[in-house]
Amino acid sequence: MSLDLTPVHRNLNTKVSFLGLEFEDLILVLALAALMNLLAHFVGDTAHVLGMPLNVFMEFVVPALAVPFLILFKYGRPRGYLTDLVRSFFSPKAWCALERDSELTQSYVAGEEEE
Template structure:
């Protein structure tokens, strides 16, 4: 009795990208499109930019231009770079422990207490 072999695909560690961007980057482009849609509603209805209405430009052209910008911005950087960049902006700042405290005017311990 012979064994039956089933082919196993070994590409589980490949990066999933669309237009050279990761999933998180495409979420950023969709969020930019939503923000531009909101901004377009606050603009004047008669405003034009490059011969097209401003709301059409902001809703469609700006997110489409964001894709090549993100591709160039992320060129040569590791996977998840944009997520780590945003986390570094939102993280609490760690300052030098050797710096003197601006709020503390008196030392914790004095020579008399020791």
């Protein structure tokens, strides 16, 4: 009895994207929609923009405008650029590697001379 083999075509290197954006970018757009909705509710219920309530405008139109902006912003940049950019804003900064450490007062390596 022979074993029947069925070829399965898989490409594990496929980059998943929607509207040219990565998954993290779409989460950013959804978070922006929620934030804009909350901010619009603080203004009041009587505010209108272009004939529609402000909360509807902020919840739908602002993220819809953010998608083309993100597509243009990320054009020609590598995958994960936005995530790395956000991480760089929150990571500690190393301005100069030659500068003396203000917190390290003793020599780090035993037997090293102080300058």
